[in-house]
Structure formats: structure tokens, C-alpha cells
Amino acid sequence: MDTLVNVAHGFGVALLPVNLLYCFIGVFIGTLVGVLPGIGPISAMSLLLPVTLSGTPESGIIMMAGIYYGSMYGGSTTSILVNIPGEAASVVTCIDGHQMAKQGRAGPALGISAFGSFIAGTFSLVALMLVAPKLASVAIAFGPAEYFSLMVLGLVVLTFLTQGSMPKALLMACIGVVLGLIGLDSITAQPRLTFGRMELIDGIGLVPVVMGLFGVAEVLLNTEQAIKRDIINTKITHLLPTKEDWKASAGPVGRGTILGFFLGILPGGGAVVASFASYALEKRLSKTPERFGHGAIEGVAGPESANNAAAGGAFIPLMTLGIPPNVVMALLLGAFVIHGLQPGPLMITQNPGLFWGIVASMYIGNLMLLVLNLPMIGMWVQLLKLPYNILFPLIILFTILGVYCSSNNVFDVYVMIAFGIIGYFMRKLGYEPAPLVLAFVLGPMMENNLRKSLILSQGDLWTFVQRPISAVCLAFAMALLIAPLLPALRKKRELVALDEGA
Amino acid sequence: MNDQANVKLRLSNSELWGGVIGLALGGFVIWSGLKLKLGSINDPGSGYVLFYTGILMCVFAGSIIVSAITEGGPTLASRLENVRWSKPLLLIACLVAFSVALEPLGFLLSSMPLMLLLLRLIDPVRWLLAIPIAVLVPMGMWWALKRLLLIQLPSGLFGIG
Numbered sequence: 001m002d003t004l005v006n007v008a009h010g011f012g013v014a015l016l017p018v019n020l021l022y023c024f025i026g027v028f029i030g031t032l033v034g035v036l037p038g039i040g041p042i043s044a045m046s047l048l049l050p051v052t053l054s055g056t057p058e059s060g061i062i063m064m065a066g067i068y069y070g071s072m073y074g075g076s077t078t079s080i081l082v083n084i085p086g087e088a089a090s091v092v093t094c095i096d097g098h099q100m101a102k103q104g105r106a107g108p109a110l111g112i113s114a115f116g117s118f119i120a121g122t123f124s125l126v127a128l129m130l131v132a133p134k135l136a137s138v139a140i141a142f143g144p145a146e147y148f149s150l151m152v153l154g155l156v157v158l159t160f161l162t163q164g165s166m167p168k169a170l171l172m173a174c175i176g177v178v179l180g181l182i183g184l185d186s187i188t189a190q191p192r193l194t195f196g197r198m199e200l201i202d203g204i205g206l207v208p209v210v211m212g213l214f215g216v217a218e219v220l221l222n223t224e225q226a227i228k229r230d231i232i233n234t235k236i237t238h239l240l241p242t243k244e245d246w247k248a249s250a251g252p253v254g255r256g257t258i259l260g261f262f263l264g265i266l267p268g269g270g271a272v273v274a275s276f277a278s279y280a281l282e283k284r285l286s287k288t289p290e291r292f293g294h295g296a297i298e299g300v301a302g303p304e305s306a307n308n309a310a311a312g313g314a315f316i317p318l319m320t321l322g323i324p325p326n327v328v329m330a331l332l333l334g335a336f337v338i339h340g341l342q343p344g345p346l347m348i349t350q351n352p353g354l355f356w357g358i359v360a361s362m363y364i365g366n367l368m369l370l371v372l373n374l375p376m377i378g379m380w381v382q383l384l385k386l387p388y389n390i391l392f393p394l395i396i397l398f399t400i401l402g403v404y405c406s407s408n409n410v411f412d413v414y415v416m417i418a419f420g421i422i423g424y425f426m427r428k429l430g431y432e433p434a435p436l437v438l439a440f441v442l443g444p445m446m447e448n449n450l451r452k453s454l455i456l457s458q459g460d461l462w463t464f465v466q467r468p469i470s471a472v473c474l475a476f477a478m479a480l481l482i483a484p485l486l487p488a489l490r491k492k493r494e495l496v497a498l499d500e501g502a
Numbered sequence: 503m504n505d506q507a508n509v510k511l512r513l514s515n516s517e518l519w520g521g522v523i524g525l526a527l528g529g530f531v532i533w534s535g536l537k538l539k540l541g542s543i544n545d546p547g548s549g550y551v552l553f554y555t556g557i558l559m560c561v562f563a564g565s566i567i568v569s570a571i572t573e574g575g576p577t578l579a580s581r582l583e584n585v586r587w588s589k590p591l592l593l594i595a596c597l598v599a600f601s602v603a604l605e606p607l608g609f610l611l612s613s614m615p616l617m618l619l620l621l622r623l624i625d626p627v628r629w630l631l632a633i634p635i636a637v638l639v640p641m642g643m644w645w646a647l648k649r650l651l652l653i654q655l656p657s658g659l660f661g662i663g
Contacts, residue, residue, distance in 0.1 A: 181551065389625035
């Protein structure tokens with residue numbers, strides 16, 4: 001009953017005209033960046049982070065969330081029609097989606113992808129509503145040791161799932177922690193690694209770091225090669241899947257939804273992992289696995305449902321524990337902090353309008369996305385024809401302005417350019433930026449919780465092992481760190497290793 | 503990239519260089535942590551976490567170096583094979599020039615040449631299209647930010663913008 005009252009309250013907030021407008025802008029931009037290869041939700045969210053300042057916290061967060069789950073919808077369009085993933089979570093959709101399009105079945109591929117996404121998105125929201133308040137009430141009992149161990153686990157999971165060698169990913173995570181510690185020490189107020197520059201006293205901003213590593217570096221990488229596009233030019237018809245399509249897709253949608261939701265909750269997990277895991281699962285369960293890679297609708301329905309369910313699930317650790325499970329959620333945490341809000345166990349009780357308003361807006365956003373992605377598909381197809389030689393300079397200018405507007409400080413523009421160049425060379429040498437960014441956000445929180453737990457336990461390191469939740473998290477983290485040393489597990493890791501960046 | 507160009511104990515091994523840079527950074531972080539004072543385990547100081555993170559960095563960088571020596575790695579040159587490496591370098595040069603010019607020239611006078619250069623250098627857009635985009639887009643953005651969002655952009659020594 002309480003939940004229904006809360007949902008009604010949430011809809012009261014989400015249906016305010018201004019929030020509806022922000023929700024629409026969010027899902028529209030999300031679809032746009034999902035459709036356009038080379039710019040992903042991370043770049044778009046960091047670009048629009050300063051814009052959230054102009055409205056209420058509800059409006060800003062609703063828009064940012066809309067960009068995230070909107071990009072999951074839009075990404076499939078490019079994968080199916082052009083065979084280039086619009087964003088990382090749609091990589092796997094290219095395999096069968098584009099084959100379907102080549103066989104003249106672009107309509108059903110786009111249709112099942114939109115309906116699967118809608119079903120998964122709706123399920124994950126219901127689950128979010130039911131799970132989040134319960135988890136928040138448990139999380140109140142968490143102490144600094146639990147928080148520290150959970151964050152360690154999140155970072156280790158992300159480094160485990162990142163493409164390339166694990167020592168490289170761990171090195172990136174350490175560099176992220178160090179960068180996050182630049183500025184005044186939160187306990188002693190002593191400046192650290194500021195090199196005498198006043199601009200660094202408050203630390204390095206999240207926006208310039210992310211815009212540099214993901215926005216500028218992505219453009220630099222894209223300019224290396226002339227991007228060839230093989231757009232399906234036939235008219236897209238039969239967007240509504242047939243009875244046979246539904247019969248084949250029902251199982252993959254259901255399994256993808258549940259799998260995606262749970263993988264989304266896991267720290268370090270997310271939409272990319274979920275889509276790959278769902279594809280692998282469907283292929284394994286199929287009686288005719290040889291059809292995969294040649295236009296099997298299950299290969300579109302499962303991963304597309306999984307990535308949307310994961311997008312919803314990823315809100316749970318952020319909203320209930322205040323821990324972002326992936327880089328996108330780290331940016332959302334940045335949006336909360338900009339508005340002076342701290343997501344965590346107390347947020348749902350202290351700020352119910354915000355929490356339930358965001359959840360309700362996601363229902364509305366999912367409906368908007370269904371309309372945006374089915375009847376209006378022609379518009380997005382036209383957009384795919386926008387030349388990159390015009391798009392990339394515009395992205396660069398937008399990132400410069402986005403960074404400047406976030407702080408009104410030219411120094412941040414320099415920081416962004418520096419991180420853009422560093423990010424480009426990092427990727428050339430096979431170092432992924434995702435662990436660095438997540439560690440950059442978690443670093444100060446980790447340090448704070450580590451020091452607090454050491455002070456509280458009077459220097460007894462056993463405190464991390466004696467507390468059950470902390471011990472379980474550390475045991476998992478340890479297992480994942482040891483796993484790549486075993487040849488069989490190393491092979492498995494290489495199979496699931498992903499590029500979280502795009 | 504041609505990963506076949508695998509070299510072990512050579513200066514051209516890119517993995518080796520990655521590890522060496524990581525090791526140097528780790529050393530610097532350890533030194534910074536020591537300088538900031540470690541404190542004790544009962545009461546960790548400002549440099550405590552930095553110091554131990556630096557040690558971890560050195561361990562991971564060491565592991566990268568060892569694997570670069572034992573398993574080898576692609577050469578620096580092979581990382582740039584089959585790519586138009588001059589394009590990102592030009593883009594980097596443009597961005598560095600822009601960052602130098604931004605404060606003295608202001609947003610409008612520095613972003614218009616930047617846009618024109620980017621439009622002409624990456625995959626050349628014809629002049630008839632490039633010039634209007636390079637002029638109108640920064641002006642439109644400047645107008646929207648200054649008039650609608652009331653955000654003051656740098657106007658430079660000439661006070662333009």
C-alpha cells in the first residue's frame with residue numbers, strides 16, 4: 001500500500017509540465033546520442049551536467065536518467081541499420097540485427113528491439129520500486145568498513161570486465177584514485193598534489209576528466225579512420241513483429257530482462273556486460289545455435305532487453321547505497337552532488353519526492369521512447385546520414401562549452417584538453433578509461449571510509465573481515481583478482497571482457 | 503594495428519613503455535604520500551592512502567613490465583599502422599593552439615578559427631559550407647549562452663564577446 005501511495009506521489013512530481021519537458025529532452029537526446037556513433041551517453045551526460053543547474057534537482061536528474069536509458073533504445077537503430085554500434089551496449093545487436101536488416105527484416109528487428117526494451121525497462125522499474133526501499137533500510141546499518149569493501153568490489157569487478165590486461169585496468173583504477181584525491185584532504189584540510197595551483201585546491205572536476213577521456217579522446221580516435229557507413233536504404237516496414245517473431249522472442253526478452261536487471265545491480269556491471277551475457281545465454285539455450293550471426297531475432301531481443309533492464313537496475317546501488325556501479329551512474333552522482341544532494345540509504349525517506357519522481361518519470365520516459373523509436377524511426381534514419389566531418393568539430397565545440405559552463409573556469413578547458421590527449425594515447429596503448437573514471441569518483445569516498453574504519457577500530461585491520469558483508473565483498477574481490485592467474489578462467493575473462501567506454 | 507609486430511626486450515616495445523610510465527607515476531605518488539605524512543594505522547594521515555596506492559601502482563606497472571619482457575608486445579610503430587595518425591595529431595595541435603589563444607583572444611575569436619581548421623583538416627568540408635558553419639555556430643552558441651543562460655564566456659584582451 002505504501003508503495004502505491006509513493007508511486008502516486010512520484011507521478012505527481014513526474015507529471016509536472018516542467019518535469020515532462022525535461023524527461024522528453026532527456027530521452028530525445030539519449031536516443032540521438034544512441035543513434036550517433038562516436039558519441040555515447042557518457043559524453044552527452046557530461047555535456048549536459050551544467051544544464052541541470054538551471055532547474056530543480058528533480059528536473060535535472062530526470063533529464064540525465066532519460067539520456068541514459070534513452071541511449072539504450074537509440075543504440076540499436078544504428079547497430080541494425082548501419083552495422084556500427086551507436087553505443088557500447090549495442091555492439092552485440094550488430095551481429096544479428098544487421099543481418100536481419102540485410103534480409104529485408106529491418107522493421108521486425110527494430111520493432112522487437114523497441115518492444116523488448118520497453119518490457120525490460122518497465123520490469124526493471126517495478127523491481128527498482130520494490131527492491132530499492134528494502135535495500136535502503138538494510139543499508140542504514142552499513143558502516144564505513146562495508147562501504148569501503150563494497151567500493152573495492154565495484155572497482156575490481158569493473159577492472160575484471162574491462163578489455164585488455166587486468167594489471168593495466170588496475171593501474172588505471174589506482175591512477176583514478178590518486179586523481180580523485182587531488183585537493184584538500186577532507187579530514188585534515190591539507191592540500192594534496194595541488195602543485196601550488198589555486199585551481200586544484202577543490203580537486204579536479206569530474207566533467208573535464210570525463211569529457212576529455214570520453215568525448216575528446218573518442219573524436220581523436222574516430223578521426224584516425226574514415227568511417228564507412230553501410231546504411232540500409234530500403235523503406236522500413238512491418239515494425240510490428242509477427243506472431244512467430246513474438247513466439248521466438250518471448251523467452252529471450254524474459255531471460256534478458258531478469259539477467260540484465262541483476263547484472264545491472266552488481267557493482268562494476270552494467271548494460272554492456274548484460275547484453276553480451278544475454279547473447280551468450282540465448283545462443284547456448286537455442287536448439288539451432290547455428291542461426292546466430294545470420295539474422296536470429298533472439299540475438300536482438302535478448303541483448304536489447306538485457307541492456308535496458310540493466311540500465312534500470314544500475315540505479316539501485318546509487319539510490320540506496322550512494323555507490324555508483326558504473327561510469328554513467330558516477331556522472332549521475334555528480335548531478336546529485338551539484339544540487340547538494342547525497343544519494344544513499346536516507347534519500348528515499350528524506351527526499352521521497354525526488355526518488356519516486358525519478359522512478360515515475362522513467363515509466364513515462366519509456367513510453368515516450370516507444371513513440372520516438374517506432375513511428376518516428378524515419379527521422380533517426382535520416383540523422384544517420386549526417387556527415388562526420390561536420391559532426392566531429394561540433395562535438396569538440398560542444399565539449400569545450402560544456403566544460404567551461406560547468407565551472408565558468410578556463411582552467412577546466414585546459415584540463416579537458418589534457419585528458420583528451422592522455423585518453424587518446426591511453427587507448428592507443430590499450431589502457432581503458434572506464435576504471436580510471438569510476439575510481440576517480442569512488443577514490444575520495446573509499447579513502448574517507450577506510451580512514452574512518454581504521455580510526456573506529458583503532459587500527460585493527462580485522463574489522464574488514466569480522467563484519468560479514470564486508471568480508472563477503474572482499475572475498476569476491478580477492479577471487480576476481482586471483483581468477484586471471486588461472487589459465488581457464490583467464491580465457492573466460494577474455495571472452496566477456498568489454499569496452500565500457502563508448 | 504599489427505599485433506604480429508611483437509617485440510620483447512626492445513625499446514620499441516610499447517607495452518614496456520606503458521609499464522615504465524606507470525612505474526614512474528607510482529614512484530611519484532609514493533614520494534608524495536611520504537611528503538604528506540603517513541600518520542599511523544590508528545590515525546592515518548593525509549599521505550596514507552596515496553602512499554599505499556603508489557605501492558599498488560608500482561606492483562601493477564611492474565607486472566606490465568614483466569609481461570612485456572617475457573611475452574613481448576606490439577611496437578610503437580605498429581600501433582600507428584593503417585591509421586591516419588596525422589589527423590589526430592593535427593586535431594591535438596589545434597586544441598593546444600586553442601587553449602593557448604582562449605584567454606587572450608576570447609571565446610569568439612579563438613573558436614571560429616578552431617572550427618574552420620577542424621572542418622578543413624579532418625575530412626575537408628568545402629569552403630562554402632565550412633566558413634558559414636565556423637562563423638555561425640560559435641556565434642549562435644555565444645548568443646544562447648550569454649543572452650539565454652546568462653553565462654559569461656571569456657571575452658579576451660579585445661573585449662569581443
